[in-house]
Amino acid sequence: MRIDVLSIFPEYLEPLRLSLIGKAVTDGLLQLTVTDPRAFATDRHRTVDDTPYGGGAGMVMKPEPWAQALESVLGAQDDAAASRPVLVVPSPAGEVFTQEIAYELAAEEHLVFACGRYEGIDERFLEWAGREVRVRPLSLGDYVLNGGEVAVLAMTEAVTRLIPGVIGNPESLAEESHTGGLLEYPVYTKPAAWREREVPETLLSGHHGRIARWRRVQQLARTARRRPDMVLALDPATLDRADLAV
Numbered sequence: 001m002r003i004d005v006l007s008i009f010p011e012y013l014e015p016l017r018l019s020l021i022g023k024a025v026t027d028g029l030l031q032l033t034v035t036d037p038r039a040f041a042t043d044r045h046r047t048v049d050d051t052p053y054g055g056g057a058g059m060v061m062k063p064e065p066w067a068q069a070l071e072s073v074l075g076a077q078d079d080a081a082a083s084r085p086v087l088v089v090p091s092p093a094g095e096v097f098t099q100e101i102a103y104e105l106a107a108e109e110h111l112v113f114a115c116g117r118y119e120g121i122d123e124r125f126l127e128w129a130g131r132e133v134r135v136r137p138l139s140l141g142d143y144v145l146n147g148g149e150v151a152v153l154a155m156t157e158a159v160t161r162l163i164p165g166v167i168g169n170p171e172s173l174a175e176e177s178h179t180g181g182l183l184e185y186p187v188y189t190k191p192a193a194w195r196e197r198e199v200p201e202t203l204l205s206g207h208h209g210r211i212a213r214w215r216r217v218q219q220l221a222r223t224a225r226r227r228p229d230m231v232l233a234l235d236p237a238t239l240d241r242a243d244l245a246v
């Protein structure tokens with residue numbers, strides 16, 4: 001997978017060089033670049049924003065530096081790419097990013113993230129880009145950040161960890177929250193007794209069937225308590241008779 005990030009604060013993306021994502025790059029599982037649209041601003045002050053037409057507070061990012069920054073990374077892509085890249089635009093006005101979308105994006109060959117700032121990027125840039133790429137405004141949630149960089153860090157981690165070979169043990173992906181429509185069960189490790197608190201005895205039983213059942217019940221109960229919306233969205237076909245007895 002190739003990921004290109006467009007940001008006027010490239011240093012914000014340095015954490016992507018660390019840990020599992022950094023290792024995915026060194027292992028050749030991920031190509032990662034960061035491009036600053038300010039490099040394509042032609043005036044003496046390298047201006048990338050201006051006042052909004054129609055008035056209003058704040059500044060809007062000018063389309064031309066973004067268009068040239070996008071052209072520079074599309075020009076560098078492997079022409080053999082089977083499908084058009086996805087341009088993810090982090091925005092509070094976007095579709096809410098979910099684990100399901102993370103899996104969708106992890107299946108793509110080429111992602112470009114455009115980290116807008118201020119009041120956003122001139123809409124004509126997104127319309128123009130739509131000729132070459134699939135534009136996808138995405139939001140981390142119903143709140144507003146100062147820019148897209150923090151969202152890109154989160155989305156990039158959520159996506160790249162799903163790329164085969166990035167996570168050491170792919171089985172650990174199978175029982176995570178939001179996989180299968182439920183939140184994950186509580187986890188425990190040594191010591192068995194800690195500050196007068198014991199590990200649930202089922203987990204010490206060695207009885208795999210009982211342990212699996214206990215975990216499933218915990219998932220259902222935790223999801224019902226914390227995210228009743230997810231329970232309502234469950235596909236009844238994924239529930240078995242024992243689940244309905246919870």
Ligand SMILES: NC(=O)c1ccno1
Nearest residue numbers: 090091092139140145
């Ligand atoms: N909610 C978000 O993802 C966001 C991105 C930029 N500002 O807010």
